[in-house]
Structures are given as C-alpha cells and as structure tokens.
Amino acid sequence: MAQMMKAAVFEAIKKIVVKEVPIPVIGPDEVLIKVKYTGICGTDWSIYNGWYSAEKLPMIGGHEFSGVIAETGKEVTRVKTGDRVTADINMACGTCFYCMNGASLQCPNFTQLGIHTDGSYAEYIKAPARLIHVLPDKLSFEEGAFIEPVSCCIHASKAMNAKLASSVAVIGCGLGVLHARMAVLRACAPVIVIGDNKKRLNIAKKMGADFILDVNEVADPVAEVKKLTGGRGADYVIEAVGKVKTYQQAWEMLRPGGTLSAFGITGGDDVMEIRPFDFVLGEKKITGSCAGAGPDWPESITLIENGRIDPKPLFSMKVPLEDLEWALHELRRDPDLFKIFVSPEITKREIL
Ligand SMILES: [Zn+2]
Ligand SMILES: [Zn+2]
Structure with a gap:
C-alpha cells in the first residue's frame, strides 16, 4: 500500500478538506520535499473561490514553500537528501517558440506547482530537480517560503x-x-x-x-x-x-x-x-509581468540573503495545516495581516 501523508485538498469550490492522501511518487529527475512552510497567496483565495484553476480540482494547493529534501530520483545529482530548499514553481516545456526565445512564462504548455498541479499544503511535495534552489544557511525557512513573491516583484x-x-x-x-x-x-x-x-x-x-x-x-x-x-x-x-x-x-x-x-x-x-x-x-x-521565473529566483535569494530586502516585517502568523481555510478567511477579514505561513509540523497558531 502507498505511504500516506496529511494534505489540505481543495476538494471543490469553497471546500478544503485536510485528509490522508498518498505521498507523491517521484520520477528519476524529481525530488521529494518535506514541507516546512507555505505562504498563503492571493492566488490561493482565487482558487478557493473558483475564479482560477477550477477545472483542476480536486487539487492540493500551495506554491510559496520551503522544506527539506527527503528523497531524490536516481538521475538527480545537483541536490541531495537533507538540503534546505525551495522550488521555482514554473514548469515550461522548454521546446516551444516562447521557451526558445527566453519567454517561458508565455509557454502554451506552462503549468505552475500548487496552481495547476498538486502543491505544498501537505507534508510532502514533489518537484523537478532542475527547479530546486538550495537556501543559504542565513535564510530561515519562513524567508525560504517568501522567495516566490519577491521573485515576482523582481521580474516586474x-x-x-x-x-x-x-x-x-x-x-x-x-x-x-x-x-x-x-x-x-x-x-x-x-x-x-x-x-x-x-x-x-x-x-x-x-x-x-x-x-x-x-x-x-x-x-x-x-x-x-x-x-x-x-x-x-x-x-x-x-x-x-x-x-x-x-x-x-x-x-x-x-x-x-x-x-x-x-x-x-x-x-x-x-x-x-x-x-x-x-x-x-x-x-x-x-x-x-506574470510571475518570477528562472534567474528571478536566485536574484530573490541574493537580495534577501544580503539584507537588501528584509521581508520579516511582512510576516504575520504561522498556522497548522488544519487552519488553512480559517486563515484564508481571516486574511480577508483583517487587512492588517500580511503573510500567513501554513505548516504541517505545528499544532498551534503563532503570531509573528
Ligand atoms: Zn503566490
Ligand atoms: Zn514552451
């Protein structure tokens, strides 16, 4: 029987269920990441309400994440088990007109982890090894989960x-x-x-x-x-x-x-x-500007690592996976909240 994990599944419009699902099985060029934190993004709210990716449900959401590599596919050499990482969520085909012209975000076969395919509101997520970025020691896992939004601003x-x-x-x-x-x-x-x-x-x-x-x-x-x-x-x-x-x-x-x-x-x-x-x-x-991709990611890491961008004043709260749906609503109710991180490893809400 498949090994199981806890995940917050966007089952249908306005319905998130935390339940046991199989741990993703990785291919030879993929890695399995044990998730530490996932930042809640406006896109999650759009998916929750059926304004975006409605045809992909049921799906595990979550795309701004950090974690530790738990397993690597047999062809993976550039990262290893135990590495602290995040991943570029943008998966383009690499062979079409747009990909060949350095505009992979316009690739017609473009998909994003946690937006079009299963994401990180779970104990584990799998990702292609080529998209992994190792976090410098100086970066916390919370900052690691904030590299994606910064990369979007860098792209713009x-x-x-x-x-x-x-x-x-x-x-x-x-x-x-x-x-x-x-x-x-x-x-x-x-x-x-x-x-x-x-x-x-x-x-x-x-x-x-x-x-x-x-x-x-x-x-x-x-x-x-x-x-x-x-x-x-x-x-x-x-x-x-x-x-x-x-x-x-x-x-x-x-x-x-x-x-x-x-x-x-x-x-x-x-x-x-x-x-x-x-x-x-x-x-x-x-x-x-549609997203942060490719070089925007290491640039985002560089700016945070060297203190040019300190995102910590934007961090509001950490909540357990079970509180994801509550937190999505709480972000609408209280505009003073900025970034809420969801973790499968904590059991209590924590104000930052
Ligand atoms: Zn986002
Ligand atoms: Zn393409």
Missing part, C-alpha cells in the same frame, strides 16, 4: 527597468510594499506608495518609500502624485491592486513618455479605457 522590476533618480508611484500596499522597496534599491526618487492600509503603508515607509498616500485621507491620488512630481506625473507607475479603477488612475498619474508596470491581476474580461493619443503623442508605455 526588470521589465519596467526604472532609471536612477526617476520617480516611481506604486498603487497598492500588498506586494506594492516590495515594489516600492525594489524602486528604492534602484535609487529611484521620489518613491510614492498609494494604499488603503496604514500599517502596510508604514512598513513601506520604513523600507524607504519617500511618501505614503492613504486613499482614505487623500481625495485625489492622481493630483497628489502630480504635485509630488513637479506637476508632470510619475516617470513610472506600478499598478499592484488589480482593479480597472486603479489601472485608470495609474495611467492618469503617469507622465508623458512614462512607463506603466501592469502587475495587479484583474478579471479576464475587465476592460480599461486608454486614448491611443497617449501612446502616439504622449509616448506612454506599458510593461506586463
């Missing part, structure tokens, strides 16, 4: 490619906080963060943002950003909310010739209005 930052001393406005204070930090690291100024949560905005300020604008207090963020940027608008604007209204604001607060970084995920059918005039005479540009 590289696509946007902000110049030194250029102004950057970030709309959103979820991962927007990290986007602001990335802009500070690129020596952009001023860095302006617009959001609706005081606690998160203050974290952005501590991470180096020059101005924070609370939309509960600032009636017209577009006018305010223009005021802070010599009346022109920002050189770069990052939309990290995912709503048409905030995309529209982002476009309006962008100066002529500026670049909008599209990061927040809207509904697939949402439409924003843009005047072609703004592209032609205004020479405005847009860059998109």
